[in-house]
Amino acid sequence: xxxxxxxxxxxxxxxxxxxxxxxxxxxxxxxxxxxxxxxxxxxxxxxxxxxxxxxxxxxxxxxxxxxxxxxxxxxxxxxxxxxxxxxxxxxxxxxxxxxxxxxxxxxxxxxxxxxxxxxxxxxxxxxxxxxxxxxxxxxxxxxxxxxxxxxxxxxxxxxxxxxxxxxxxxxxxxxxxxxxxxxxxxxxxxxxxxxxxxxxxxxxxxxxxxxxxxxxxxxxxxxxxxxxxxx
Amino acid sequence: xxxxxxxxxxxxxxxxxxxxxxxxxxxxxxxxxxxxxxxxxxxxxxxxxxxxxxxxxxxxxxxxxxxxxxxxxxxxxxxxxxxxxxxxxxxxxxxxxxxxxxxxxxxxxxxxxxxxxxxxxxxxxxxxxxxxxxxxxxxxxxxxxxxxxxxxxxxxxxxxxxxxxxxxxxxxxxxxxxxxxxxxxxxxxxxxxxxxxxxxxxxxxxxxxxxxxxxxxxxxxxxxxxxxxxx
DNA sequence: CTAGAATCGGATAGGCCTTTCCGATTCGCT
DNA sequence: AGCGAATCGGAAAGGCCTATCCGATTCTAG
Numbered sequence: 001x002x003x004x005x006x007x008x009x010x011x012x013x014x015x016x017x018x019x020x021x022x023x024x025x026x027x028x029x030x031x032x033x034x035x036x037x038x039x040x041x042x043x044x045x046x047x048x049x050x051x052x053x054x055x056x057x058x059x060x061x062x063x064x065x066x067x068x069x070x071x072x073x074x075x076x077x078x079x080x081x082x083x084x085x086x087x088x089x090x091x092x093x094x095x096x097x098x099x100x101x102x103x104x105x106x107x108x109x110x111x112x113x114x115x116x117x118x119x120x121x122x123x124x125x126x127x128x129x130x131x132x133x134x135x136x137x138x139x140x141x142x143x144x145x146x147x148x149x150x151x152x153x154x155x156x157x158x159x160x161x162x163x164x165x166x167x168x169x170x171x172x173x174x175x176x177x178x179x180x181x182x183x184x185x186x187x188x189x190x191x192x193x194x195x196x197x198x199x200x201x202x203x204x205x206x207x208x209x210x211x212x213x214x215x216x217x218x219x220x221x222x223x224x225x226x227x228x229x230x231x
Numbered sequence: 232x233x234x235x236x237x238x239x240x241x242x243x244x245x246x247x248x249x250x251x252x253x254x255x256x257x258x259x260x261x262x263x264x265x266x267x268x269x270x271x272x273x274x275x276x277x278x279x280x281x282x283x284x285x286x287x288x289x290x291x292x293x294x295x296x297x298x299x300x301x302x303x304x305x306x307x308x309x310x311x312x313x314x315x316x317x318x319x320x321x322x323x324x325x326x327x328x329x330x331x332x333x334x335x336x337x338x339x340x341x342x343x344x345x346x347x348x349x350x351x352x353x354x355x356x357x358x359x360x361x362x363x364x365x366x367x368x369x370x371x372x373x374x375x376x377x378x379x380x381x382x383x384x385x386x387x388x389x390x391x392x393x394x395x396x397x398x399x400x401x402x403x404x405x406x407x408x409x410x411x412x413x414x415x416x417x418x419x420x421x422x423x424x425x426x427x428x429x430x431x432x433x434x435x436x437x438x439x440x441x442x443x444x445x446x447x448x449x450x451x452x453x454x455x456x457x458x459x460x461x462x
Numbered sequence: 463c464t465a466g467a468a469t470c471g472g473a474t475a476g477g478c479c480t481t482t483c484c485g486a487t488t489c490g491c492t
Numbered sequence: 493a494g495c496g497a498a499t500c501g502g503a504a505a506g507g508c509c510t511a512t513c514c515g516a517t518t519c520t521a522g
Contacts, residue, residue, distance in 0.1 A: 020468060020519060046509060057471030062511065069456075122408050124452040160442040165452070166405060166420050173404015174397060177353050189397050196423035196439075200431045208427075211391040221355040221396070225300075251489060251498060279479060288501030293481065 015074070027064050030054045034075045038116030042176070043072050045116075073128035076120050080134035083110065083121075087141025097154035100145045101194050104164070108171045108190045115179070118172040122165070156199050167193050181220035182212040246305070258295050261285045265306045269347030273407070274303050276347075304359035307351050311365040314341065314352075318372025328385035331376045332425050335395070339402045339421045346410070349403040353396070387430050398424050412451035413443040 013031075016024045033054035037045045047068060051061040065071035086106045093099030111118035125131055142164060149155035170193075171186055178185045187209040195208065212220075244262075247255045264285035268276045278299060282292040296302035317337045324330030342349035356362055373395060380386035401424075402417055409416045418440040426439065443451075 022519065023469060026470080047511090048509060051471095058510085059471055059473095059512080059514095060469080063469080066511095068510095122452060123456040124449065125456055126453070158439055158442075162442045162445060162448050163419065163423070165448050166416050166443070169405045169408040169416075170401035170420055171404070173402070173407065174400045176404065177400040185397050185400075188394065189401055192394070192424055192427040195427035200433050200436060202431050202433065205431060208389055211389075211393045212397075214393060217393050217396050218355065221353060222357070225354040225356055253489065254499060257500080277479060278481095282501095289480085290482080290484095290501055290503095291499080294499080297481095 013074070013077075023064075026054075026056050026060055030056060030061055030064060030071075031075055034071055035116075038072070038075060039114045041115070043068075043116045043119050047071070069125055069128060072116075072120065073125060073131050076117060077130055077134075079110070079114065079117050080120075080131050080138075083107065084134045084137040084141070086110075087138045087145065090145055091141055091148075096145070096148035096152040097198075100149040100155060103142065103145055104167070104194060105190060107164075108167070108186060111168065111171050112175050112183070112186045115175060118168075118175050122169045122172050154199055155197060159197050163197070177224055178212075178217070178220040179223060181223050182216040184210065185212045185217065185220070188212065244305070244308075254295075257285075257287050257291055261287060261292055261295060261302075262306060265302055266347075269303070269306060270345045272346070274299075274347045274350050278302070300356055300359060303347075303351065304356060304362050307348060308361055308365075310341070310345065310348050311351075311362055311369075314338065315365045315368040315372070317341075318369045318376065321376055322372055322379075327376070327379035327383040328429075331380040331386060334373065334376055335398070335425060336421060338395075339398070339417060342399065342402050343406055343414070343417045346406060349399075349406050353400045353403050385430055386428060390428050394428070408455055409443075409448070409451040410454060412454050413447040415441065416443045416448065416451070419443065 013027075016027055019027065030050065034050045037050050037053050041049070047061055048058060050071070051058045054061070061071075065074065086103060090099040090103035090106070093102060107121070111121060120131075124135070139161065143161055146155065146159060146161060150157055150159070167190070171189060174186045174189050188211050191206075191209040195206070244258075247258055250258065261281065265281045268281050268284050272280070278292055279289060281302070282289045285292070292302075296305065317334060321330040321334035321337070324333060338352070342352060351362075355366070370392070374392055377386065377390060377392060381388055381390070398421070402420060405417045405420050419442050422437075422440040426437070
């Protein structure tokens with residue numbers, strides 16, 4: 001047994017290698033705390049609040065993740081993997097249009113489930129190579145989905161891959177604004193957008209997802225004014 | 232001349248009445264500074280930054296507007312008037328569908344021109360009566376626009392007034408995310424959404440507004456990660 | 463079991479924010 | 493011109509945040 005093999009990496013995360021086991025333990029606590037905080041408050045949540053949630057000292061947090069970007073990249077590494085995998089799954093669908101719409105709904109659903117991730121998808125972190133590699137992978141898959149859906153005659157020819165980015169930004173806005181008070185509003189938005197992407201076909205109109213109730217939206221609009229900073 | 236008539240309100244704002252002229256002057260400086268700051272940074276901008284921009288002491292700002300909400304309400308009073316007026320203008324359009332789409336584009340354009348206003352439209356301020364009165368007025372006008380557009384057979388029957396709120400939230404998201412780097416992205420979003428609101432008619436398809444260029448969107452996604460707070 | 467290295471986390475410095483207090487200044491009437 | 497009231501704005505108190513320092517603690521190898 002070589003000295004280097006003594007510290008076996010029990011954690012699946014390769015960047016935890018070589019750490020003392022208490023350090024690795026803290027690292028994991030920080031990551032799961034950050035996951036919770038970012039999902040709730042978005043990635044502009046303070047480093048201090050993450051440390052509090054994790055129950056570690058502030059210095060410990062900064063030692064493991066010197067910059068906020070490092071923490072964000074570590075937290076969303078596997079979510080970005082899921083994101084990239086979704087494109088592959090969609091490409092395996094024999095129906096190009098169904099694969100295209102499934103992908104969009106899946107991605108927007110991931111945004112709805114995690115406010116932090118919703119924000120990550122509308123930003124780019126040039127220094128976080130791992131994240132950007134996954135993003136590029138997903139992008140290539142989506143480009144292929146677009147080509148196939150156009151070839152099948154279901155996707156309008158003037159659709160561009162930039163439209164997905166716009167949708168992600170729009171969806172992030174709805175999710176941030178409704179934040180739990182109208183949890184289905186984003187489905188309505190996505191349903192409308194997909195509708196507009198399709199080549200018009202009166203013989204094949206899908207119903208839209210239901211609109212949120214007026215009271216739900218009103219609650220969202222009030223809640224929105226009850227906050228201070230974040231973002 | 233009665234004592235009460237001595238101080239003539241030169242300012243159009245009735246709530247400036249009874250102030251000494253230097254006080255009124257400061258009030259105006261604060262309001263125009265806040266307009267600039269809110270348009271640029273959104274209504275979560277700090278009171279301190281508004282005071283700095285206005286060149287007045289912090290205490291002066293707080294004396295005139297004890298709570299952030301008071302300042303927001305004062306700043307956006309006339310913009311909300313324009314907002315309400317737009318509904319009336321749209322109702323005067325003889326073509327119900329054209330009036331409907333014109334209104335949506337006008338309102339979303341107002342959002343694009345003022346990030347603070349974009350946020351105000353997705354919130355409600357129960358204590359700011361004047362603001363909410365105007366909002367209700369616009370809402371009633373929009374409801375009528377919806378009815379007429381449906382009667383004309385151009386607007387899909389399952390459209391609801393809540394869809395406008397969702398669009399406003401989505402548009403606010405795109406505007407906040409692109410913030411100058413891709414100034415036309417919101418038009419693409421709005422074009423798509425209007426497309427989806429229309430009763431499908433292959434004989435009458437309008438082209439979508441152009442999509443932003445990939446580089447413009449990329450710049451927006453980088454810029455987004457370059458900020459600290461906001462929101 | 464122990465020594466030394468790795469790690470922890472409280473404390474601290476510095477920044478920005480909100481809100482209030484109060485002495486200094488300016489205005490407006492006489 | 494001059495007085496009193498209105499208004500100004502710097503200062504201060506308190507909160508939260510980032511980032512770093514360093515003595516205390518915990519782990520690991522031998």
